[in-house]
Amino acid sequence: MAAGVELGGLGRLVVKVGSSLLIRADGGLDRSWLQTLIADVATLKERGSDVIVVSSGAVALGASLLGINRRRARLPQLQAAAAAGQVSLVNAYETGLGEFGIGTAQVLLTRSDTENRRRFLNARATLSELLGRRIVPIVNENDTVSTDEIRYGDNDRLAARVAQLVMADALILLSDVDGLYESDPRDDPDAVHVADVRRIDERIRGMAGETRTDTGSGGMATKVEAARIATHAGCETFVTLGSRPHPLEALAAGARHTVFRGNGTPAARRKQWLAGSLDVAGTLEIDAGAAAALRDGGSLLPVGVVSLDGEFRRGDVLRITTGGGRELGRGLAEYGHAEAEKLLGARSDDIERRLGYRGRPVLVHRDELVLFDND
Ligand code: GLU
Numbered sequence: 001m002a003a004g005v006e007l008g009g010l011g012r013l014v015v016k017v018g019s020s021l022l023i024r025a026d027g028g029l030d031r032s033w034l035q036t037l038i039a040d041v042a043t044l045k046e047r048g049s050d051v052i053v054v055s056s057g058a059v060a061l062g063a064s065l066l067g068i069n070r071r072r073a074r075l076p077q078l079q080a081a082a083a084a085g086q087v088s089l090v091n092a093y094e095t096g097l098g099e100f101g102i103g104t105a106q107v108l109l110t111r112s113d114t115e116n117r118r119r120f121l122n123a124r125a126t127l128s129e130l131l132g133r134r135i136v137p138i139v140n141e142n143d144t145v146s147t148d149e150i151r152y153g154d155n156d157r158l159a160a161r162v163a164q165l166v167m168a169d170a171l172i173l174l175s176d177v178d179g180l181y182e183s184d185p186r187d188d189p190d191a192v193h194v195a196d197v198r199r200i201d202e203r204i205r206g207m208a209g210e211t212r213t214d215t216g217s218g219g220m221a222t223k224v225e226a227a228r229i230a231t232h233a234g235c236e237t238f239v240t241l242g243s244r245p246h247p248l249e250a251l252a253a254g255a256r257h258t259v260f261r262g263n264g265t266p267a268a269r270r271k272q273w274l275a276g277s278l279d280v281a282g283t284l285e286i287d288a289g290a291a292a293a294l295r296d297g298g299s300l301l302p303v304g305v306v307s308l309d310g311e312f313r314r315g316d317v318l319r320i321t322t323g324g325g326r327e328l329g330r331g332l333a334e335y336g337h338a339e340a341e342k343l344l345g346a347r348s349d350d351i352e353r354r355l356g357y358r359g360r361p362v363l364v365h366r367d368e369l370v371l372f373d374n375d
Contacts, residue, residue: 012052014052015051058086059143121332139158171227178256184209233262234268282318290304299363302351305343
């Protein structure tokens with residue numbers, strides 16, 4: 001048995017559950033298996049982890065509810081199936097988590113929600129708020145409005161984007177195989193299991209091939225692609241067998257898996273990206289008090305901003321300078337320039353009056369800020 005994975009010690013986890021695990025051969029939901037997964041999630045939450053579940057199964061469930069044959073169905077039929085199935089899917093999580101006194105929320109995303117920076121910030125703010133309230137968000141693709149050009153198409157990649165979005169420490173892809181093999185284990189009984197991947201290169205991609213299961217759309221190739229996205233964001237990725245009861249407990253106890261090692265920590269990777277971004281859209285000049293607060297790890301509040309420059313929008317990269325024009329760091333704008341202008345020098349309790357609506361408390365959030373080492 002391989003060494004156990006210290007899941008309880010990981011702060012923020014994204015767990016992806018494939019359709020083939022949740023949906024029985026007769027098209028119904030496998031509630032008894034789901035309850036074992038939920039019990040594992042409850043244990044992790046008890047140990048202080050934040051957990052987000054990215055769950056497939058809406059299309060498969062809805063198709064059986066509406067009597068749609070998925071193999072012959074057209075896109076609108078599949079979308080109708082997703083809309084119907086999503087209700088039962090989230091209901092099952094809500095009931096199950098409720099037994100442990102844990103709240104549930106449904107979050108449906110499309111690809112542009114994670115690729116467009118403004119929407120990215122919105123989705124992230126919502127997910128952080130939910131996690132802060134000790135709720136387990138159940139995420140799926142918003143299949144009803146996602147046509148081929150704009151979809152992820154598989155929840156492996158969606159889960160990786162969510163992991164990147166929330167700066168998760170680990171992404172766990174529960175699968176119908178226990179990890180990556182050098183050759184396809186279904187054709188080759190002697191296929192060698194790969195336990196640890198430090199770099200995703202052509203050789204690793206070659207091993208993943210192009211696999212497809214009947215119930216879900218992800219195969220090992222999309223898992224490796226998901227691992228590439230997540231590890232690049234500093235998030236360790238695990239692929240393990242999900243079909244056994246208590247799959248997360250099993251992983252923690254050392255069940256066979258493949259781990260794809262993260263590249264640095266999530267925060268460090270994010271800051272690297274910010275520091276290196278070339279498309280800076282504007283500048284905020286801040287006072288000495290704000291500069292000190294940033295160095296202490298704080299966010300940039302409107303009260304400390306003296307002037308601004310540039311026609312930036314929410315989500316754009318801004319240069320942060322001090323009085324002498326020295327660049328202190330960079331961060332993502334929480335407001336567009338017109339609103340930021342109204343907020344110059346505003347105390348927190350004055351934000352609502354200046355904007356005419358409640359607004360957000362910071363101009364640049366500390367998670368979206370990098371300071372240069374220049375003093
Ligand atoms: N969003 C799809 C569903 O809920 C699943 C996509 C996938 O299988 O990865 O059925």
